[in-house]
Amino acid sequence: MPEDTTQKRRRAPAMSPEDRREAIVAATVPLLFDQGANVTTSQIAKAAGIAEGTVFRAFKDKQELLATCVQSVLAVDAELALLDDARQAATLPERLSWAISAVSGYLDRMWKLMSVLRDSGYHPDHQKQKGPPVEMQRISEGVARLFEPDAADLRVDAELAARLLLGLVFTNRMQGDGFGDSAADTDQLVELFLHGVLRGDR
Numbered sequence: 001m002p003e004d005t006t007q008k009r010r011r012a013p014a015m016s017p018e019d020r021r022e023a024i025v026a027a028t029v030p031l032l033f034d035q036g037a038n039v040t041t042s043q044i045a046k047a048a049g050i051a052e053g054t055v056f057r058a059f060k061d062k063q064e065l066l067a068t069c070v071q072s073v074l075a076v077d078a079e080l081a082l083l084d085d086a087r088q089a090a091t092l093p094e095r096l097s098w099a100i101s102a103v104s105g106y107l108d109r110m111w112k113l114m115s116v117l118r119d120s121g122y123h124p125d126h127q128k129q130k131g132p133p134v135e136m137q138r139i140s141e142g143v144a145r146l147f148e149p150d151a152a153d154l155r156v157d158a159e160l161a162a163r164l165l166l167g168l169v170f171t172n173r174m175q176g177d178g179f180g181d182s183a184a185d186t187d188q189l190v191e192l193f194l195h196g197v198l199r200g201d202r
Contacts, residue, residue, distance in 0.1 A: 021058045022069070024048050028069050033113060036120025037066060066122065073113050076135045083142035095146040096190045100169055104141060104186075107173045129175045139167055165193055 015023065027048035031039040041062055045052040059065040079102045086098030106117055144162035147154060174185055184192065 017058065020054070022060055024050070024065065025069050025072050028065060029073060032066070032069055032073075033036075033116060036116040037122030038120045041065075041077060068138050070113065070117070073108060074105060074133075074135055076138055079103065079139060080142050081148065083139070084148055092147070092150045093132045093190050093194065096193065097186050099143050099146055099165070100189055102168060103143070104173055106139070107170065111173075136166070168193055174182065 001172075024044065028039070028044050031043060031047060041055050042052055043056050048055075055065065059068070082102040083099060086095045086102070089098060090094045108119070140159070140162050142159040143165060147158035147161045151158060156164075168189060172189060
């Protein structure tokens with residue numbers, strides 16, 4: 001009997017459900033920034049290199065996938081890591097420069113996503129909560145730690161200093177008439193925050 005030379009293809013190891021979900025989210029996020037909620041599950045499947053039915057095995061529906069993608073984009077783990085790295089800087093102005101860069105990048109990413117989703121008619125169903133979002137609270141705590149080595153020289157406590165700095169950064173990153181064209185750069189923000197807008201001694 002002739003030997004069967006047919007080669008059976010070896011299947012790649014199956015992804016765990018969590019890994020599959022993460023891969024689909026990673027493929028979907030760039031599409032969200034481009035098309036907002038108008039992106040189709042067919043386009044998502046093509047970008048992820050999977051069958052469309054696989055999307056619905058990983059997520060119960062498109063809404064759940066979109067909500068998971070929004071959570072992924074709004075996560076602040078990368079920014080918190082940058083703030084931890086900033087603690088190595090020798091001076092407060094240097095540490096604050098790192099902080100402003102990290103926070104500005106986060107705000108730009110958040111606003112860009114929210115804008116494209118809003119324009120495409122998507123309105124996240126956020127649970128009602130009191131106070132600022134958890135993500136911004138975590139960032140504020142990370143920024144506050146940057147003030148601690150200079151606590152003795154502060155006129156306010158580190159937590160308040162962090163909130164005031166974030167308020168300044170937030171306002172500076174706002175887009176709209178009169179804001180985008182006159183936004184201060186990082187060094188200007190640090191100088192203004194630490195020393196005010198008046199020339200010389202008060």
